[in-house]
Amino acid sequence: MKVIAGPPLLLFDAHNHIHLGMVSPCTIDLSSKVGGIALMSTHPRDFPIVSQLCDTGCNRKDGRMLLVPCFGVHPWFLHQVEDGGAAEDGWLSELKGQLERHPHAAVGEIGLDGHRYHPQSRTLVSSMEDQVQALEAQMRVAHSYQRACSVHAVQCWGPLMTLLSKLKRERQLPPKLYFHAFGAKVGFVDQLLALLSGQKQQTELFFGFAPVINLSRCTQQHQKTAEVIRKVGMDRIVLETDVEDASCVYPDLVIGAQFLSDTLQIPLEDVVKKAWDNSKRLYGISS
Numbered sequence: 001m002k003v004i005a006g007p008p009l010l011l012f013d014a015h016n017h018i019h020l021g022m023v024s025p026c027t028i029d030l031s032s033k034v035g036g037i038a039l040m041s042t043h044p045r046d047f048p049i050v051s052q053l054c055d056t057g058c059n060r061k062d063g064r065m066l067l068v069p070c071f072g073v074h075p076w077f078l079h080q081v082e083d084g085g086a087a088e089d090g091w092l093s094e095l096k097g098q099l100e101r102h103p104h105a106a107v108g109e110i111g112l113d114g115h116r117y118h119p120q121s122r123t124l125v126s127s128m129e130d131q132v133q134a135l136e137a138q139m140r141v142a143h144s145y146q147r148a149c150s151v152h153a154v155q156c157w158g159p160l161m162t163l164l165s166k167l168k169r170e171r172q173l174p175p176k177l178y179f180h181a182f183g184a185k186v187g188f189v190d191q192l193l194a195l196l197s198g199q200k201q202q203t204e205l206f207f208g209f210a211p212v213i214n215l216s217r218c219t220q221q222h223q224k225t226a227e228v229i230r231k232v233g234m235d236r237i238v239l240e241t242d243v244e245d246a247s248c249v250y251p252d253l254v255i256g257a258q259f260l261s262d263t264l265q266i267p268l269e270d271v272v273k274k275a276w277d278n279s280k281r282l283y284g285i286s287s
Contacts, residue, residue: 009272010035011253012279014208014238015150015180019049021244033250035276036066038283040109040150042074044081044091047098054102068283070108070150071098076116078126078134092137099145106283107142108150109180110135115155132159139167142174148282149174157188164195176282178206181213181242186231206282207232208240211255226263234264238282239275
């Protein structure tokens with residue numbers, strides 16, 4: 001693995017789940033290598049631990065490392081929370097409460113997944129109709145609180161575009177949309193940019209490419225990811241890992257940064273600096 005040489009550079013992991021790992025992230029000192037981390041909830045049961053980590057000494061306020069709390073319900077676990085009662089009285093109310101408690105929190109991880117099936121029935125774990133309803137509710141909350149959204153999207157591009165078009169017409173889009181571990185074809189980038197253009201209040205668009213997902217398969221997958229990266233350009237890209245193991249954060253960030261550097265023919269140090277600036281813009285970090 002290539003280690004970034006020279007003066008210390010700030011690496012920002014815009015999307016991970018290390019609060020779910022076997023080892024507490026507080027026991028691993030990332031501060032000399034990683035400047036910031038966005039902790040993504042996937043279920044209301046995650047909300048307390050994410051909130052606690054971001055309130056404790058793990059959130060280094062001296063500038064060495066910043067933890068950004070993110071609260072949302074992932075489409076893989078929607079069926080679990082929906083079984084517990086109406087969203088407005090349950091998990092959606094919890095989401096709003098966490099956003100009120102954490103003025104700089106984002107909404108995530110939320111989204112749609114058309115490939116997550118029950119192993120026996122081979123039907124979607126949560127119907128696409130239910131997923132769209134939940135995503136719409138969470139995006140409306142993000143708009144109301146003016147928070148960024150981290151979006152999971154797998155084999156769902158038709159329903160997703162329909163929903164985004166609806167929210168655009170109603171002026172209910174969140175201020176920032178971040179497509180994490182982006183795996184769509186290059187043409188979908190143009191569709192998203194076209195859809196989000198022409199708004200009175202512009203929605204900023206960001207993309208991330210997680211090594212464990214986007215770079216873990218065959219050469220053909222790497223080529224597809226590289227083509228999309230070249231289309232997106234560095235101004236909209238953040239670094240991410242999507243890992244639960246805190247010890248994997250730094251090496252995966254370096255792998256991702258190196259792939260961006262090689263693909264875009266930009267010096268590695270410039271990729272890291274630009275990704276850091278993009279992450280600050282995404283999460284509204286002022287310093």
